[in-house]
Amino acid sequence: MTTPTADIDENAPRIQDKREFVEYLATGNKPKDDWRIGTEHEKFGFLTDGYRPLPYDGEASVRTVLQSLHEQFGWDPILEGEHIIGLQKDGASVSLEPGGQFELSGAPLEHIHQTCNEVGRHLEEVRTVSEHLGVGFLGLGFSPIWSLEETPLMPKGRYKIMRDYMRKVGRLGQQMMFRSCTVQTNLDFSDEADMVKKFRVSLALQPLATALFANSPFAEGRPNGFVAYRANVWGDTDPDRTGTLPFVFEEGFGFEQYVDYALDVPMYFIRRDGGYLNCAGLSFRDFMDGKLPARPGDLPTLEDFKDHISTIFPEVRLKTFLEMRGADSGPWDRICALPAFWVGILYDSHSLDGAWDLVKHWTAEQRETLRRVAPVLGLKTPLPNGEGTLQDLAQQVLKISRYGLKARARLSTSGDDETGFLSELDQIAESGNTPAERLLRRYHENWNGDASKVFEECAF
Template identity: 60%
Template sequence: MSGPSSPNSQPIERKAQLIEHLALGCKPKDAWRIGTEHEKIAFATADNLPLPYDGPTSIRALLEGLQRFDWEPVEEKGHLIALKRDGASVSLEPGGQFELSGAPLEHVHQTCAEVTRHLREVRDVADEMGAGFLSLGFRPDTRLEDVPIMPKGRYKIMRDYMQKVGTLGREMMFRTCTVQTNLDFSSEADMVRKFRVSLALQPIATALFANSPFTDGKLNGYKSYRSAVWLDTDNDRAGMLPFVFETGFGFEQYVDYALDVPMYFVHRDGTYLDASGKSFRDFMTGNLDILPGEIPTMSDFEDHLSTIFPEVRLKQFLEMRGADTGPWDELCALPAYWVGLLYDDAALDACLELVKDWTAADRQKLREDVPAQGFDAIIHGRSVREIAADTLSISRKTLNARGYMNGHGENETVFLQALDAMVRAGRSNADVLIAAYNGEWGGDISRCYTECIY
């Protein structure tokens, strides 16, 4: 989840401004970049308990310790809640999940170097205080009521509202962890093609990166319980967005969708005002009851966009949101996978051919089946495992053609190797963990804290 947007005081007086705002994301191909975000679960190594916000072994202490690496602090009402450095940030999710939001970078080798540097820095600080980080998509044994709550104003509003719109919203807030990548487009037409491909194939990514088979200390029956949680979090602002595939879809249609998503809050003078369930359309006409007569600024719209959570989200770039957090190599694999599918016209054509016969009902059923079935889910007579193999082949061609090399003479396809191995074996991380839990672990969930640690 994002923090407050950078200040943009331009008043919104007509819908066309919102459409123009999204269109400003269009960039020439040589300016396309890769942004990678990942969350991880912090815990105390002495007892495997989640870190509180305050104390000698705590989230705040982690943030303070990281400042030795030239991170600049960000505070909210006296609470240290984030850090910023060179276009990247470290921030907190509602239950203390620690998130790196990376800088926009040119190629995946740079992304992986950024991830590696970040993990080295947080390990240096965490080791000193007796803390560690789990590479799982869901807290394996901490009960919801035992997860500490971070002191961020927007999260209190969201926490209260979640109870009204679904059964699993608080699970999403406090116990899930994701990795996502943010990618660019050159035009409205390019955005539409990329949106359709990435939305249709998002369940394939969910299966490839499935890594959350445990809840409350035992198996939960899913490969990606994190993904299952999103099926009943808040369907007004999540899901597969069938309208993206309709004729005429573009920036305006996404703006219309966003305006119909109920609000969470308005950020004023460092305070989050509770606007949960209210209408941004009313806000635009000066009829928001908590700010009578006031119309929104573009910062307000940017904040509102950040509270919409479909499987793929449009801002001034596209966010891939379907994957569980995983080990180091998969934090690099996710951007490589999607760059290979979306940053080449021939790859986009091949992907569109792959999904052209899928209906809205087909896509929705696949979205619902994959969290439990993973690679075994079926669409149009083909398994997700087969389709994943096809997409990896497409992605590899793009990455080979891009030709970005690391110091060992390897191109970006090196980051697909872990995914290739999974597909060959028909076993995701979740499948491996399930087998270990039922086998060598002997049902001992505490093994997660030694086997699934960064």
Template identity: 60%
Template sequence: MSQKLSNDASPTIKSKAQLIAHLDKGSKPKSAWRIGTEHEKIGFCKAKNKPLPYDGPCSIKAMLEGLQRFEWEPVVENNYLVALKRDGASVSLEPGGQLELSGAPIETIHQTCAEVSRHLREVKEVANEIGAGFLSLGFRPDTKLEDVPIMPKGRYKIMRDYMQKVGTHGREMMFRTCTVQTNLDFSSEADMVKKFRVSLALQPIATALFANSPFMEGQLNGYKSYRSRVWLDTDDDRTGMLPFVFDEGFGFEQYIDYALNVPMYFVYRDGQYLDASGKNFKDFMAGKLDVVPGQVATMSDFDDHLSTIFPEVRLKQFLEMRGADTGPWGELCALPAFWVGLLYDQTALDAAWDLVKDWDEMERFDLRLAIPKHGLQAPFRNGTANDIAKRVLEISRAGLKARANLNAHGESETVFLQDLDRMVADGQSNADRLIAKFKGEWGGDVMRAYTDCIY
């Protein structure tokens, strides 16, 4: 079985310049750009529609054990089976037992969708055997926070305790939300900056298109994307729209400055997560962190730290688009298609930048505030978010056509935008349709989600 190695084997950090160079190593020629897709799913036991516990006949552990028949290799932490890996991809646990696929870096959306489809078929086979199912919703529809089982991963206990000190919805984020995200490459610092700015400005539009979390504790919660609402009050130090990204002169160094000022969560040493919550990473770089006296932070420590920062778009050695609720099978392919069309063709990227470059900080912020509640109907300038979404989809479609990646049927990657095209044509996201079902054919019974919203 595999286990995470201690970070003290990694090179020590000697200067900020080393960190800047670390991000810059992510720069790749266009021929090497890849697509990474991650998505989470809410598991439940079909007998009573209760959340999957970690252990037992219908459980997360049983899922991970069953999936190993498909050549997934186990990963353990403190004798707990907590993840699987295979060919550059992984299956892992979120704090409340959400099951996540982190896909391998691959070249086309056709390959992405094949990867997602293979994973969901494997999950469904094992889930059916143990009496489990998985929901395609961005927020648990009925389970109360206190009834969500806690997964046995050391970092999650530290996060859970710290979340209470810095916001009111942090634990909601950890235990009741589900997302789908796309990870994309850049060719240079200048390319990163342009992609970062475009994707930050348009992240609320993606949230509106993929809004899929209108339920909470058995009722309508008053939002189209309650998952996105939760992020508004999770931890202001490490979340948000990062207005400094639009400042003149922004680049790798400015993101490093931001990251170094985000409070820490933990230090990983000898198989254990040590609580460093609220402490300063710059002190760690100077060997002054009391949790590990005299030790100097390593590059692996810094990568861990970057993974605990949660803005709407996150920079590592690639860019992560983090604004979408998880959704039905086809929309797990639509999200990477949406962003690849916008960011991986230069003409499309230029057009997207032209669309958003005159939006000011307050407009971007107000749109981010309005989208969780109003979705595609959120007002923006003289129109709505849906008007922006139509234009953005046109740009994305043109970018995907220019990539000219065809499947065996001669279809381009634009085929994966069809669900989104229908949404903007009707001005309705999944959330709007689910609200109508709840008020109509479901008769106010949110438990219908366990049959209508299952993978």
């Protein structure tokens, strides 16, 4: 999640016309040569002695790991009061999710080879500062053994506001905040029409990404009945700010319609007076009219709008780029595979057209059904209209993605193109077994029903 580094400038221009927000989103328009790839992944920190969650304070702690990354590898600290809550360097950042999950938000890069180098370098740095502390990190979609009560709250002002509000609007919002991890990729568009097409294709295909990357079959030490429990949790977090956004598929959709949607999503907070003011459930439109009870007469700045849209969590999110949000976190190779999968589909016009042809006839109800069923059945999920299963779709879409990556012809120093990053997904699609089903097999056959073995076998 975005980590603001400063208070809102009291002298910044105030905004009363939504047109300025529409124009802000349109600043994301870029020529194809300037398209970049941003990859984010989250992971659980844990104490190797007993596999307990990593606390914020102490010798072996979140604070110590962040401070060590700063001192040993030159990351600049991000502070909230006296607490170090993140790091930044060279266009990338490390931030904390509510339950202490570490997130690397990568720099905007030109190709997947750079992405994998970035992820690998980050993981090596984290290992270097953590191993002697008895700290490890795990890439999984949902914390496998800890209860909500055992999971610590990080000292970021926004998280208490969000936690308290989520108790009111959904059953599982706190589970999402404290116990889930994702990998996502952020991609560019050339203009409004290109944004719309990419938005529609990627929304329709998010259930496929959920199935291919499904990696959250455990909760509190036992199977939870899902292959992608993280995705199921999002289904009961907050209906106002999550979901498959049917209006994106309506005629006339564009930047303005997304702004209208965003303005109607209830707020969480605003940054003022060196902290966070609780505005949970209040209207951003009232804020634009100067009627925000927490700050009567004040009007929003562009930074307020940026904060607000960072607290909207649909399956695909629009900022000045598009964020793909449907996948569970996992090991290094799948962190690299996610941007490869989406770049191959969305960054080549022929691939984008081919993918759209596969999904354009689905109805809103059919897309929502796929979203609901994929976390349970994975690649065995039936497609609409008797078209087969998500496994069949996966094999078709991976061919499309491979074509797009090959057409890009972005080579590594050894002369390899980006298609190799799809190999793990090809194996998953061919077998029809999600990563979660592999873990469940080991749980039943090799681990003797001990889900904590995942920390031994699957840590970075």
